[in-house]
Amino acid sequence: EDKVVQSPLSLVVHEGDTVTLNCSYEVTNFRSLLWYKQEKKAPTFLFMLTSSGIEKKSGRLSSILDKKELFSILNITATQTGDSAVYLCAVGTQGAQKLVFGQGTRLTINP
Amino acid sequence: DAGVIQSPRHEVTEMGQEVTLRCKPISGHNSLFWYRQTMMRGLELLIYFNNNVPIDDSGMPEDRFSAKMPNASFSTLKIQPSEPRDSAVYFCASRVGQLYGYTFGSGTRLTVV
Numbered sequence: 001e002d003k004v005v006q007s008p009l010s011l012v013v014h015e016g017d018t019v020t021l022n023c024s025y026e027v028t029n030f031r032s033l034l035w036y037k038q039e040k041k042a043p044t045f046l047f048m049l050t051s052s053g054i055e056k057k058s059g060r061l062s063s064i065l066d067k068k069e070l071f072s073i074l075n076i077t078a079t080q081t082g083d084s085a086v087y088l089c090a091v092g093t094q095g096a097q098k099l100v101f102g103q104g105t106r107l108t109i110n111p
Numbered sequence: 112d113a114g115v116i117q118s119p120r121h122e123v124t125e126m127g128q129e130v131t132l133r134c135k136p137i138s139g140h141n142s143l144f145w146y147r148q149t150m151m152r153g154l155e156l157l158i159y160f161n162n163n164v165p166i167d168d169s170g171m172p173e174d175r176f177s178a179k180m181p182n183a184s185f186s187t188l189k190i191q192p193s194e195p196r197d198s199a200v201y202f203c204a205s206r207v208g209q210l211y212g213y214t215f216g217s218g219t220r221l222t223v224v
Contacts, residue, residue, distance in 0.1 A: 088154065
């Protein structure tokens with residue numbers, strides 16, 4: 001059975017800190033790994049990674065995929081209170097259109 | 112573009128009643144997904160459609176749940192009869208092709224009392 005595991009499940013830091021969120025996966029026929037941010041409502045798309053070793057960046061957020069070790073990390077530098085959210089990792093497989101989601105990491109940024 | 116539109120936003124119903132959740136995907140998106148989110152189980156895929164055809168409904172919990180997509184711009188998820196354990200946020204998402212991430216709707220928060 002395809003599985004996506006995120007760690008930590010919960011993280012509390014101070015504004016300005018840098019955080020690293022982890023996502024490991026065990027799936028058949030990996031195709032892509034996606035990161036989403038969920039605040040109060042719907043998850044919003046952050047990154048899609050398909051190639052190993054290539055960093056995707058958007059402002060203070062960046063992510064990288066290691067297909068050999070089957071994991072990805074999401075880094076957030078100079079955190080702000082607006083970064084507080086649940087961050088979801090999802091994996092898509094070849095042939096199947098569905099995404100398998102991890103449980104999420106609840107990130108809280110304190111001022 | 113208005114995004115994926117779900118209705119209602121909130122639904123409170125009594126156990127045993129029928130509940131119908133609605134979704135309008137983004138125009139041009141050919142895949143539609145229904146997910147359920149709870150604190151205990153996270154996001155679980157219930158069913159998805161490709162070009163209006165149900166492809167995988169293995170996540171549908173039991174016969175009380177059914178989903179339809181009569182055309183490319185509308186889908187429903189029905190629960191009959193509803194039970195308290197069905198209480199969750201139900202998300203609809205759509206996308207075009209496998210190279211892109213989903214776009215989620217705002218969800219329907221269902222409470223069955």
